[in-house]
Amino acid sequence: MTDPKVLILRTAGTNCDEETAYAWEQAGARTQRVHVRELTDRPAMLGEFAILTLPGGFSYGDDISAGKILASQLTSHLADAVRSFVATGRLVLGICNGFQVLVKAGLLPGPAAQAGGDPLADQSVTLTHNDSARFEARWVHLRSSRESAFLPADTVLAMPIAHGEGKLVCRDDTVRRRLADDGHIALTYCNADGRPGPYPINPNGSEADIAGLTDATGRILGLMPHPERHVQPTQHPAWTGSPPACSDGRVLFECAVRTARTL
């Protein structure tokens, strides 16, 4: 079986593409960093890849709002290509700014209700300014609630966040219920024991402590924290004292590579 190929999409302001490539490669994948311009010119190239990753950064400076302009480009130029990519069972991962893009492009929590119209208008959740009204970098714990292409069920993982607009807000109660009932809530903020709590355990004020979402298939995952920043022991803040048993970010990349190998 060949190692799965990962397309790492970058554009002006993407800035976590290199360490994300490194994380995928550590997990056994091959990677290629591709500028959105190149992909827009040749959307068919997506066919060569098993996994599409939208890494962190400040695409277009997060001008207007985080991820908004890249989301608009995706829906204007790449909507069909991405849709058929997912329809053929392949995986999409959005980290931090990439998660913001997926949400604002209407790809997360998922396309179910999208019959016609401007897909951007059909966005059902958003990621907005942290309650603290400022950018914050800190380590958090996450709990995975369900098994998916990317994650084993019921695991607590440690990794850092670094964002100013990570507070997840739902359009209304219907959406809130649907997220919970349909298993869209992939990751929630928690303490080291896996229990929820106020700031800073939930670092941004996200509804229902949501840190990451999947679509209905579990093959698109978006999360605000940075798994690629915890794939080596020396990245963990406590490694000089009581280091953790494993580098938790690897869990996600390795699980996804295992899934991709079965495609």
Added chain:
Amino acid sequence: MGCPAIPQAEGAGSMTGSGSDRPTLWRIGVSPREAALDAQGASVLRDIHELGLPDVARVATTRLVLVEGSLAKDAVERIAASLLADPITETYTIRQGGDDRSLPGAGFDAAVEVHLKGGVMDPVAGSTLAAVADLGLAVDGLAIATARLYRITGTRSIQEAELIARRLLFNDCIEDVHLSGFGRHDPRPEHLPVAPVREFKLRHIPLRELDEAALRRLSRDAHLFLSLPEMRTLQTHYRKLDRDPTDLEIEMLAQTWSEHCVHKTLKSAVVYTGEPFPPGSGVRQAIDDAGRAKVTYDNLLKDTIARATHELMTSGRVDWCLSVFEDNAGIITFDDRYAVAFKVETHNHPSAIEPYGGAATGIGGVIRDVLGCGLGAKPVANTDVFCFAPPDFPMDLLPKGILHPRRIFKGVVAGVRDYGNRMGIPTVNGAICFDDRYLGNPLVFCGCLGLIPRDRIHKAPRPGDRIVVIGGRTGRDGIHGATFSSAELTDTHADEFSHAVQIGDAITEKKVLDAMLRARDHASGCLYSAVTDCGAGGLSSAVGEMAATLGAEVELSEVPLKYAGLRYDEIWISEAQERMVLAVPPENWDTLRAICAAENVEATEIGTFRDDGRLIVRYRGTQVGDLDMHFVHEGIPKGQREAIWPAGASPSTTDRRPATVENLLRDLSALNASSKEWVIRQYDHEVQGGSVIKPLVGPGQGPSDAAVIRPRLDSARGVAIANGMHGRLADVDPYWMAAAAIDEAVRNIVCVGGDPRRTAILDNFCWGNCEDPRTMGALVRACQGCYDAAIAHGTPFISGKDSLNNEFALDPADAARLAERMPLHNNRVRIPSTLLISAIGVIDDVHRCVTMDAKRMADGSSFYFVGLDVDAWPRVDLARAAALHRGVADLIAAGLVLAAHDCGEEGILMALAEMALAGRCGIRADLGALDPLAPVVTGYILQSPADPQQLAARLEGPGLAVHRIAQPADDLAFTWLCRDGQFTTDVPTLDAAWRSPLAW
């Protein structure tokens, strides 16, 4: 309320066009759907309460987007709905026309609307325009601007709203404000600003006939800031040429000869008299009968700082320096294939006037220094160090023309945050110092570390290479940056120099970075033969520097402009952010252009390098400048300075304080020592994934001594980054201040596992006016201290920078009020002489690194104070201190240390307390005869499982002392026994005291 009324802006002043035939302006307002989602408004409200206006109940924010062009209503609707407003959290309104007479609106008492002045960089507008095009809408002739609207409930008068606006919401020098409420409504502009077009007319300056007074006047009025001898040198040069200079030539010479560009004070010949240098100093001093020393320096910088590096390299003590003092940054060996480049810059004057833009362009500038070093280094870490007046400085003492320190603090942090985070460069190390005397001249030091392949270090343009500019365009917003930064500030500087203040655009710089690294690493080899950044001085200094020996010819009408209408001399001298200049061999130009196009980076050829040392500048074919490059770079007359430091004035001793709980808690919660977490967490310190030792460490998140990063994820090699600064000694003796700053920087590197034998340092001098012999004397003593300490520690200086004239001339009434609080010099606030030493140390294996947090589970371990047996603070025995640092580095490398923390000025007990709170670990200490709160000249606290004999055996050399002082406890109690008695507190109390002052 004591603040002048805000002038009602007339449209946007001179930048407004005539208008009647211009298309409609659409005003789109985007607001949070409900108050609970208005985090920005809530944050402004907290700031208003801090201003002392508790009755203000609510602030609602709206982002305004002004769109001018022939768009139909439904197109505007589409822009608002699918691009500007978030469908979940925001709503929008659309109005035709620029004004909204319904403001402040129901439920609000006042509205404050802030527009950027014409010509000020508006990155959001640029991105929005591109995104509108992406929606498939026609954008020809479309113009976009952004603005901010704040609506306020609970304010009592329009004057109070004005006060809020002035103190918190806008800055006169880049923004216009429009108020509504209490019966007042300032009309908003009906059109976006348009730059005035200036006719081309070649201007000559009649320099040859001017007398002495006229030369002085020309220097001041044209903002040249040249001395009389320098003006005379210019005059003689042009008399010899038998012609008058063009304005462009004079401007270029003034910039090249500015303090900012040429560091003429540090390079001047100096005669020093006064306090002798201590025995053991490498200085040649003659001491007269009265005990006064006399020292003559030919070139202060060369004879002290550069001399240290030169001697360390030629003696073979240091064999890992690859490029020192000659490039934009210093470069040292990292491993067989890579090197690291390091540079620290200041951006003080711009940050005083516009803290956000000043700090952002400061960090942007130093990143370009690193990117323009060699053939381009990839930035891998940033540092920042700030000096401010205390954030609780009384509002009613604030002089005219000065922003409140709290606002400067917040603005500077936000500027560094937004630029550094957007660039994707981790900000890993820093410090903040508070002193009243930074009131008018806050200091903003920005540093950048880069990684560069060793075969990309050397560069040289070749005759015939094309001169190519890439990145940001030129506007009027950067004129006189270099000369301005060399001047003293006054209460009118904000008006006079608003043209020198710029707003950064990080994403443009990120694109330049991406494109340049692709071109550098191209399969066929680097596509350019030289590169430099466009700093203050714009093309004039960038091209001038690259063409220093070759000469060049440039056609200014090719330079891409932000807007039409710039004069030729403005194009030449205006600083453009986010721009680099490349020397491109003609055969590579097409490939380079294609790479830039793929990255959406504008690349333009503007000229060619010559081979005869002449610089010819043309505008639309007409020659506007013809300069001999040798005169430009070597013609400046050498300065002569007098320096005095009165003999016998130093040093003083401090009063001894008993080590009570109260005194310890007071020290921990002093502004300078307290937690800077509020700042640190706003910086992304982990992007790029290389973070090994973070700025906050341990379960209690205590203050790390230094940061360690791993710039290549597939290698275990790392770089430690630290700084040292010793403001307290500035007034005592700058010689010992310099020695202490270097010692502290080295100690900090050692504390995380670095090695002084692999450590390089940088100097940044921020001083007052060195025309004053006493201020110059302070500079000489500091430079000599730098030499002696660098030689003792074996740490070469690899680069440096200075910023002089950090003084603020007060108006007399303000001076009278301030004199009671702080020392003034002729109605001037002068900063304390400030020397920042930044250090980098290469670490072979990051797995050997340690952190400063006390380790709880370490049964059988003890805490040791390791230092010198004779402590005559602030005098230090440099040789013994250097042996101490090497010894401790060896102990850590041998794996004998669980935790290490710097112990210096703040004393032993404070260092222990910080280790306890960082480790959330109780400590029981018995300090014996040691003085717990007294400053220590140099030392460490080490937590180690070894016994004292084992440690002492590895610390070779005389004069070193090892004291076992404490054990970790299995609870949170923090107790100490000392000559003042027995005392007990606990870790949560220490922690709360340490966090309290800046827990914003």
